[in-house]
Amino acid sequence: MKKLLTTCIIAIILYACGNQSETKDSTNASDESKETTETTESGNPSYDPKRGEGKFENVELPASLDVTMAQSGKQIYEVKCASCHKLTDERLVGPGWKGVSNKHKPEWIMNFITNPDAMIDKDPELQAQLEICLVRMPNQSLGDDDARHLVEFMRQNDGVK
Template sequence: MKTTINILISALLLYGCGQKSENGSDTTASENKPKIEDYDPQRGQGKFDKVELPAKLDDAMAKNGKSVFDLKCSSCHKLTDEKLVGPGWKGVTTRRKPEWIMNFITNPDAMIDKDPELQSQLEICLVRMPNQSLSDDDARHILEFMRQNDGVK
């Protein structure tokens, strides 16, 4: 009797993990995940397609970005190239496009799952960047603070 119940429970669990595709056939959840080929390594994944940056630094935005950094980022990131928990921020705005930075700040989970470079970084840092639930404005202010940190005046 116990064996029959165990088989029944196992069958229900396996059945529950599948989903119906558009054509009605059973698929697993992993088959429905977006493909890595769909990922754009230049902009990342998120709502920011194009971020226009002025040539001159916006000091007020950078000041707000520093406040956000102090509150949400400084426990894991240094402003140098030295790793703390996460990588240091020095030079990030010269290595990454603004769209990528803002998409990563606001959408880290999806990007870590798809970006091969972020996955390599995860192997070094051993800790996923948590989603800090930052607003678009916070993300833009952090980007401006990163630019200031990289010497934009």
């Protein structure tokens, strides 16, 4: 009797999980058809790995650090980012932030901060990082100014004076 009950429960769980993935796939397909994106000659969606996916196209940074922005960025980091990211190159949940502002353009960083889902879906480097970290960066609902302040804090963390 216990064996039959266990088998039924497992069958129900598998059935329920299967239906959710089918629903999710059909939802994603309809969402994708609503999006209009440019495509490359091969038919793949175009993606600029230096800029990322989002509204920031060209972010001009001053040569010297804006200390006020960096202080604001530090406060945002402590509230929204510190539980997953260290300021060193050591991985916590997500990768460490050391060298990020040297490795990526500011528009890429700001697009990722404000639009992480689309970036993870399209950026091969982020997809590789996801395989290492196993956790998608959640959308923290940060605004444009917050993203800019975080970039300035990252620059400060990387030694910009």
